[in-house]
Amino acid sequence: MQPIISVQQLEKTYEGGSQALKKVDLDIEPGEIFALLGPNGAGKTTLISIICGLVTPTSGRVLADGHDIISDFRAARSKIGLVPQELATNAFEHVITTVRFSRGLFGKPPNEAHIEKVLRDLSLWDKRHTRTMELSGGMKRRLMIAKALSHEPRILFLDEPTAGVDVELRREMWDMVRQLREKGVTIILTTHYIEEAEEMADRIGVINQGRIILVDRKDALMKKLGRKELRLSLHEPLAALPEALNGTDLELVDEGYQLIYRFDAQSDHDDISNLLHRLSTAGIQYRDLQTRESSLEDIFVDLVHGEQEGSA
Amino acid sequence: MNYYSIRAIYIFEMSRTWRTLLQSIATPVISTCLYFVVFGSAIGSQMMDIDGVSYGAFIVPGLIMLTLLMQSVSNASFGIYFPKFNGTIYEVMSAPISYIEIVIGYVGAAATKSVVLGLIILVTARLFVDYQIDHPVWMFSFLVLTAITFSFLGFIIGIWADGFEKLQIVPMMVVTPLTFLGGTFYSIDMLPSFWQGVTLLNPMVYLVSGFRWAFYGTSDVHIAISLGMTLGFLASFVAITWWIFKTGYKLKS
The missing domain is CATH 3.30.70.1560 (Alpha-L RNA-binding motif)
Known part of the structure; x- marks a missing residue:
């Protein structure tokens, strides 16, 4: 089966000389939940940022659903949804306006039925005419997921999705991620909460000092190294x-x-x-x-x- | 061309204008009206005609140009700076959209707002002074060309700025003084010959002069030079914008 994400010999050295990624190879299988673990500064966010087009790689290649992220960026990026770690929303805009904007930005024609479904799935429909600045932290996090799902991506990146959210909401998020996987969305998440990876991931990759040091199925990993x-x-x-x-x-x-x-x-x-x-x-x-x-x-x-x- | 993406940015930016109607439209219109009242009706009635045009009518093109330049720069700079400030720029940078399409969306929306504002001021000016438009097509063309050109400048400033102070520096410290000294309120023929020469170093002279020619058929510099200078500014700003996206300056690591 062709991997939905294929990272090949990827390297990134920032202007100051720090090498964030060192010849990273990684394949993500379609439909799986893949957890990328690593300490702070390990290179998790750099890796995600390169795949999503936010950071330029120094060398190497990434394919998203078979499309090169640089030479065929339109096809590649249209498959990807990103929920970054930081809560970034347009404070003065209404919830539904920002979700419509995201869908259009990713080149999709308007589809009110889909937007309604996404907002309902994330319990945001009742807040659709609320300004984003009036939402709670948890709601903002859900809004960012709604924005990422608005263009119906096949691949969803969740960078520390439950950072700073309470236990109840974390559980809700986990359920939501599982539902997305059931619909065929491939999910790649980075997390500091090992419990989160243990709870949800099919496979786990560990990155440290810019290198992938291990990739394995979660149960195999627990069996082998536990x-x-x-x-x-x-x-x-x-x-x-x-x-x-x-x-x-x-x-x-x-x-x-x-x-x-x-x-x-x-x-x-x-x-x-x-x-x-x-x-x-x-x-x-x-x-x-x-x-x-x-x-x-x-x-x-x-x-x-x-x-x-x-x-x- | 990804029309849905361009449309999304354009509509999003334009909706900000309608949401902040008072700040976006009403404030600059009121400020310009005050200029017309003071310089056009009150002081203007005591002034001599310039090149056969009453003083009140003479300042109409300059005042429209002043507002147009200021608004083009500030609309476009704010449009791209705000997503950088609140972090939502990640969405634009990760979308399947080319740099040209991003620019069309942001610069197009900023230029549209400025043109609409310029036309509103043009109509409002009629309440205070009589003016004529000898070359309406040229007048509109200059209006659109200048709005696009200076929206490009605003876009560049918005990317360059890393704080609200920097966002204001160029419009307030450069564009406004140069426009005031660029023949908005006087013909450069009224200056001593030395200062006429110095004034010709001011790029705004060519914009104001060309725009005024479209109204009254007279100008401080030849219309072809004005048009050439405006196109030259546009080419320079487009080249800088192209470089920004090529290098990822302040946008990508």
Whole structure:
């Protein structure tokens, strides 16, 4: 299947000399939700800005639905909707006027039925004659999504879509993004909220210091890089690990009251049986036992730190 | 050509004019009327005719030109600066629209507003002074050409400016003084010969003079020179605009 976005050897060096992107290759599949994660300054927004035509690449190539974003920019850009991170609206204009403007700007003939549908889907229809300056922050965010959807794009970029919105609205946004995907829209989102990527994304890409360091399906990523943790609360505190437990990856914490054992999510669970057996043999009694699976956030932090240490 | 995009920008910009009718139309018309009352009716009646034209009628083309230049520059500069200021420029820059189409939308809307305003002032002036238009087609052509030319200048200023102060500097510190000193209220023949020479360095002289010729058939400089200078300004501003988009100056990283 032809990727809907194909980024090839993309590089960007800004005038001051800072290199924001270093030979980035990335394919986005049609109809997926792709989350691009990375710390501040990793190059997420630069990458999106180049694809959307806001920043000029230094070298490399990007195809959107098979169209080169520079030599065939009209066809490429007409497929793309962008919701930038910053809330940018025409304060004095009415909601419906700004949405009509966006549709026209992207070369589409007027279609009041579509505009009504978009506004209704985003719960903005009742506010259509309200000036945008009178909208709440959450409504402004939804208005920007409405503007991006007004020209019926096949690809939607959401740059930090839920930054600064409350939990309830964040959940609503997630539902909306899923509905869009069901309609065939490919969604690429950048986020600081790992929970957001974990909740929504089909695939995840991690970018750090201008390089894509990893792209994989979310479940595969969690399976491959995820770790589990077994935490045992002891009856009696231990001053040190007994010799019988030498060679295990046990860590003694909480002033000797807890033992932590970390293992791969994919590892053989016999390890745990063996460990518990050895604890019992060593006469160590525990009163509680908890397991925890590492979150995407843990994986992300490990990856980024590993990369930074590797490049240091 | 992406007509829907051009139309979207044009309509959006024009709707701003209708929404701010008082500021966009009424204010410049009232200001110009005050000039007519003071210089045309009150002081003008005490002044000699210039080249056989009463003083009140003589200043009509200059005053229209003054308003036209100011409004063209400020309309176009504000039109492109405001999306930069509020951040919505991202939408224009990411749309499937060429630079030429962006310019047609913004400059076209700004020039339209200025022409409409110039015609309103022309009609309003009739309430205060009698004037004639010997060459109405030329008069309208000059009006449109000047509006487009200086809307280009405004567009350039709007992109260059990174604050409201800069937005005002060129119209207030350059365009207005040069227009006042460019023969709006007098014929340059009335100046000593040295100052006549200096005044010819003022580009506004050619605009005012050409426009006045369309009214009364007399001018400080030959009509062909006026037309040539206006077209020269237009070509210069178009070239700068082309360079801005080619390099992405203040628009793209």
